Amino acid sequence: MHLLEYGNRSGVRGVEKATVEGRPLDDGELVARSRRGDEHAFEELVLRYSDLAFRTAYLATANAADAEDAALEAFLKARQALGRFHENAPFRPWLLRIVGNEARNRRRAAGRREGLELKAARAGRPGDAAPSPEAAVLAAERRAELLSALERLEPDFRQVVACRYLLELDVAETAAALGIPEGTVKSRLSRALERLRQQMEAAVHG
């Protein structure tokens, strides 16, 4: 099966650097400039967080068009609400909270109950040592099993795992994106990991 390898425009951790005045600006500086009416500064934030916002929304909507609408609306609302944003607060969780809200609204409006389907894109990352064919097959099988186990998790568990590990959100960001308390994130993570572990063990021994 051919799997598409999507362009890696920027890492989800926001590694794409803003280059205003030739040096990367951190989120706080970009937020401050945006609040002073610098459109370019906010667009830098949008560029920096496009992948993360879109993928976070996609985890909730399981639909790319809805995720696009949700992320776009979230950026627009964030820009509008920037005046109320605490300047020293972290931008990421604040944005993720808006994205999560927008995405859940769309999912509810669409009345969808679609399962999220995630696929692995490639057999290895660039720069990885080329594995032997056997090792590559085993690694691919293991990945496929893990993805399949993830898909079988209940939606609440799957989302928390996907946010925390696949998108590499921290606990506070995961809580913001999912609109749940941090304690709930931790307890769901713990139970989800236990279920995944059991499923993976069953796959190995079955």
Added chain:
Amino acid sequence: MAELSPLERELFALGPEIAWPPTPRFTPLRRRRSLVDRRLVIALLAAVLAAALAAGAVAAGYLHVPGVNIQRSSRPLPAPTKNLPTTSLGERLDLGGSESSVAAAAADAGFGVRVPAGLGQPDQVFFKAAPVPVVTLVYAPRPDLPAGSDPDVGALFMEFRSADSTPFLGKLAGTGTRIEQVSVGGTQGVWLEGAPHEVFVEPSPSGNLAPDRVRLAGNTLLWYRDGVTYRLEANVTKERALEIAGTAR
């Protein structure tokens, strides 16, 4: 920070491997008028088509030929990149394995394969078994079939068994693509012309179209007859495509 368990390490390693749908471009940041336009266009198309098509042929938000969903994108799609013929044709267009003849492909597919007399015998035949059996006839470029985005292809004629409930192909048509409802020998069809459109292949078990593989397609005619969906992709006019389709018997 607590040490990561092996499972957690595996999950973190899985993140960069996920084939996420391509992230749209959100800058310049503005509310897209076309988001509203899109809904309006879809509503109008649905209203027009609902009268013409059999019940169930128009899914909400989609133009639909059995086996194929067509969704209008709110933005133009990126320009096509030329496929470089560094891999085999079947591989780079995801057509499956090469077949010795149309008859051999038909035997594998389990349905009668039509060859459009207007195109003649194909230069290559491919068969792909999953997720639904698909036979593809490939015609090399020639004066009446100029090459499109792939230098080795003048026309692609795909045939696949389809059930209305299980779309196999999804198409995302950008704002530059014209979509037109047409009649192909009395049966419903759709013509896509202009800017290339993306083709999504494979439904997920939940029925979602998964962007498993995306490629850009040129002018395309889609129609459905007797449980089989036909797809002709060629760098030709609508009239010529309809003429060719009329010879597929």
